Amino acid sequence: xxxxxxxxxxxxxxxxxxxxxxxxxxxxxxxxxxxxxxxxxxxxxxxxxxxxxxxxxxxxxxxxxxxxxxxxxxxxxxxxxxxxxxxxxxxxxxxxxxxxxxxxxxxxxxxxxxxxxxxxxxxxxxxxxxxxxxxxxxxxxxxxxxxxxxxxxxxxxxxxxxxxxxxxxxxxxxxxxxxxxxxxxxxxxxxxxxxxxxxxxx
Amino acid sequence: xxxxxxxxxxxxxxxxxxxxxxxxxxxxxxxxxxxxxxxxxxxxxxxxxxxxxxxxxxxxxxxxxxxxxxxxxxxxxxxxxxxxxxxxxxxxxxxxxxxxxxxxxxxxxxxxxxxxxxxxxxxxxxxxxxxxxxxxxxxxxxxxxxxxxxxxxxxxxxxxxxxxxxxxxxxxxxxxxxxxxxxxxxxxxxxxxxxxxxxxxxxxxxxxxxxxxxxxxxxxxxxxxxxxxxxxxxxxxxxxxxxxxxxxxxxxxxxxxxxxxxxxxxxxxxxxxxxxxxxxxxxxxxxxxxxxxxxxxxxxxxxxxxxxxxxxxxxxxxxxxxxxxxxxxxxxxxxxxxxxxxxxxxxxxx
Numbered sequence: 001x002x003x004x005x006x007x008x009x010x011x012x013x014x015x016x017x018x019x020x021x022x023x024x025x026x027x028x029x030x031x032x033x034x035x036x037x038x039x040x041x042x043x044x045x046x047x048x049x050x051x052x053x054x055x056x057x058x059x060x061x062x063x064x065x066x067x068x069x070x071x072x073x074x075x076x077x078x079x080x081x082x083x084x085x086x087x088x089x090x091x092x093x094x095x096x097x098x099x100x101x102x103x104x105x106x107x108x109x110x111x112x113x114x115x116x117x118x119x120x121x122x123x124x125x126x127x128x129x130x131x132x133x134x135x136x137x138x139x140x141x142x143x144x145x146x147x148x149x150x151x152x153x154x155x156x157x158x159x160x161x162x163x164x165x166x167x168x169x170x171x172x173x174x175x176x177x178x179x180x181x182x183x184x185x186x187x188x189x190x191x192x193x194x195x196x197x198x199x200x201x202x
Numbered sequence: 203x204x205x206x207x208x209x210x211x212x213x214x215x216x217x218x219x220x221x222x223x224x225x226x227x228x229x230x231x232x233x234x235x236x237x238x239x240x241x242x243x244x245x246x247x248x249x250x251x252x253x254x255x256x257x258x259x260x261x262x263x264x265x266x267x268x269x270x271x272x273x274x275x276x277x278x279x280x281x282x283x284x285x286x287x288x289x290x291x292x293x294x295x296x297x298x299x300x301x302x303x304x305x306x307x308x309x310x311x312x313x314x315x316x317x318x319x320x321x322x323x324x325x326x327x328x329x330x331x332x333x334x335x336x337x338x339x340x341x342x343x344x345x346x347x348x349x350x351x352x353x354x355x356x357x358x359x360x361x362x363x364x365x366x367x368x369x370x371x372x373x374x375x376x377x378x379x380x381x382x383x384x385x386x387x388x389x390x391x392x393x394x395x396x397x398x399x400x401x402x403x404x405x406x407x408x409x410x411x412x413x414x415x416x417x418x419x420x421x422x423x424x425x426x427x428x429x430x431x432x433x434x435x436x437x438x439x440x441x442x443x444x445x446x447x448x449x450x451x452x453x454x455x456x457x458x459x460x461x462x463x464x465x466x467x468x469x470x471x472x473x474x475x476x477x478x479x480x481x482x483x484x485x486x487x488x489x490x491x492x493x494x495x496x497x498x499x500x501x502x503x504x505x506x507x508x509x510x511x512x513x514x515x516x517x518x519x520x521x522x523x524x525x526x527x528x529x530x531x532x533x534x535x536x537x538x539x540x541x542x543x544x545x546x547x548x549x550x551x552x
Contacts, residue, residue, distance in 0.1 A: 023438030030435060031380050046431065087430035087464045119467055126460035 018063040022084070051091045053098040061105050064112070075112035077102055082136075083119045083129055092128045096135055103139075116140075141166050149182075156200035157182045161192065240475045240494055240519065241450045245404055247332060248448040250275040252402035253346045254330050260382055260403040262351035262375055264412035269350065271406070272343060276332035334521065351378045353413065369425060371413035372432040379403060379439055388443040401445035408432075409451045418455035429461065433468040472499040475519070492518040 011017040025043040032041075042059040045052050064075045085095050099116065106112040120133045137143055145162040165177040181192045184199075193199070252259050253275065261268035356374050368376075383389050388401045409417050409429055417423045440447055453474065456462055466472050474497035478484045496517040 023434075023441055026435055027380075027438045027442065030376070083464075083467060084434065087427065087434060087468060089427040089431065121463075124460075124463060126463045128460065129463075 020059065020063075026088075045090065046088055049089065051089060051094045053085070053090060053094055057098055057101045057105075060102055064106060064110055073111075075106060075110050077106045077112065077114045079114070079116045081117040081119060082132065086126075086128050086132065092131045095132050099136065099139075146183075156184060157198050158185050159183055160195070239479070240477055240521070242406075243334070243521070244473075244475070245406060245448060245450050246271070246275050249402065249404050250278065250332055250338060251330060252400075253338065253342060254278050255400075256346075257400045257402045258386065258388075259346060259348035260351070260379060260401055261348065261406075262353075262378075262404065263406040264353040264371060264410065265407060267350075267352050268348075271404075272348065273337060275338040275343075276334045277336040277338045278342075279331040279333050349378075349382050351375055368431050369414045369428040371415070372428055375405070375413075376432065376435055376439070379436070383439060383443045383445065388445055390443075398444060401443065403440075403445055403447040405447065405449045407452060408449050409453075409456060417458065417461060418452060421457045423458070426458070426461065430464045430468060433465060437468060466500055469500065471501055473497070474499055489518065492520045494519055 008017060012019060020042055022043060025041055026046050029041045029043050029047045040055045040058075042056040044055050060077060064077070079099075082095060082099075085098075086092065099114070102114055106114050116136060118129070118133050118136060120130065124130055143162075143164040145164065146159055147162075148159050149157060159182070161181045161183055163177075163179045163181070165179075167176055180195060182195050182198060183190050183192045191199075249259055249261065249272065259272075261271055263271060351374075353371050353374070356378070357370075360374070383401065386401070388399075407413075409415055411418055415423070415425075415428055417426070417429055436447065439445070449469075451465070453462060475494055476497065477494035478489060478492070479494075483489050496519055498517065
């Protein structure tokens with residue numbers, strides 16, 4: 001969003017943000033000049049027709065460890081969007097392995113967080129995708145689920161956001177906390193409100 | 203889906219038209235109707251609009267010579283012809299209104315203004331009109347810079363290529379598009395000598411067997427990822443350049459629904475066309491003036507993670523004399539004796 005564009009560029013410059021642009025990397029793999037020895041493109045698997053995300057994981061790990069020595073704390077890995085990997089020929093088990101390795105590196109070792117975006121729908125017939133999504137939901141502490149309204153299109157309420165927070169202890173069988181908000185997307189902002197409390201209605 | 207924003211009034215509503223500028227959206231996917239007739243029409247409209255706007259074109263096909271496709275593009279309507287066309291429509295609607303009985307329950311709508319017709323100047327106009335009964339003039343075609351990709355020709359000219367684990371036809375197409383984008387400077391790799399221009403790419407019947415893909419013939423195709431890989435890489439090419447692309451795809455032949463979901467996710471806009479030819483709807487009186495339905499599966503929404511679905515879901519199209527029009531079905535709930543009516547025309551801007 002425009003509001004954050006400048007701060008993201010600045011963050012990139014001072015090393016706070018490492019941005020892997022998949023579309024561009026993929027392009028480089030397929031149309032770029034031959035890679036120099038020692039340099040491996042995180043999306044190498046696309047040209048090798050493989051399903052091995054090891055180089056991508058290495059990229060994540062080295063990017064975060066490089067910054068670990070600086071003052072930046074608690075790294076965050078943002079993945080947008082994991083469902084695409086399936087379209088590129090990666091098997092679900094390899095996608096989940098990748099996330100698992102990232103969790104070990106980012107969450108356990110570096111005390112950071114991972115945020116992953118996936119696409120899904122109730123009537124989806126994409127079994128591989130649903131497998132990945134279900135597995136991720138199972139592993140996640142917090143799920144943000146954005147969807148359109150069940151009643152259809154509305155120009156004042158663009159959608160609904162469900163926030164599911166897992167109980168902190170499975171042993172105590174704490175219940176998951178569920179909150180539902182509706183939202184409207186504006187030019188540089190998003191407004192959230194309780195269901196039925198859209199400004200248009202009040 | 204639309205605008206020029208004139209001719210918006212209808213006697214029932216006074217809503218604003220949603221204007222969807224296809225130019226902002228790099229990739230737009232057009233799911234073919236069963237015989238490919240109407241999707242081909244939209245494909246041609248997209249290219250014709252490129253000619254009228256002075257854009258460069260890249261036309262790719264595995265079955266038809268791109269030169270033949272271009273020769274059949276619809277001719278733009280001149281301003282006079284346009285005014286006549288709109289006048290005709292206004293007359294038709296006026297006479298229809300007069301012949302109806304005055305509305306019994308919906309009396310409050312009777313006094314709303316009728317259609318206003320103001321034709322803005324061509325330069326100010328967003329989108330243009332085309333006469334499908336005429337083809338574009340050779341002079342206009344000659345003044346257009348365009349590039350071709352005809353698969354049978356490419357296979358014979360360049361038998362050996364470096365593969366990237368995608369169906370051979372797709373690999374060649376990607377390489378060709380990338381080469382043109384680079385050579386003509388659409389990616390800003392070297393400054394364009396003239397003013398910056400847009401490359402309009404049209405790919406016909408992607409996914410069909412003619413491209414070497416078996417996704418249309420088998421539930422479990424041999425290389426199930428070819429098509430989605432192609433779309434992903436294409437998306438990257440489009441994002442990195444000043445270009446927009448329309449793709450027609452015979453979705454009704456693709457049995458694997460998971461693939462279709464992924465294809466939808468990889469596209470910015472997805473529109474399905476359902477023609478009435480050969481279906482029971484052909485004889486349904488409700489649809490008597492129309493040739494098919496339009497299903498808007500996906501429209502992008504800026505600044506959002508999820509796509510938008512338009513408020514209007516019942517869209518039908520009609521090809522009558524010169525114009526291809528899209529109309530919304532409205533059920534007049536409060537006048538239940540009146541059969542369901544179609545109103546609120548949209549004009550598709552490609």
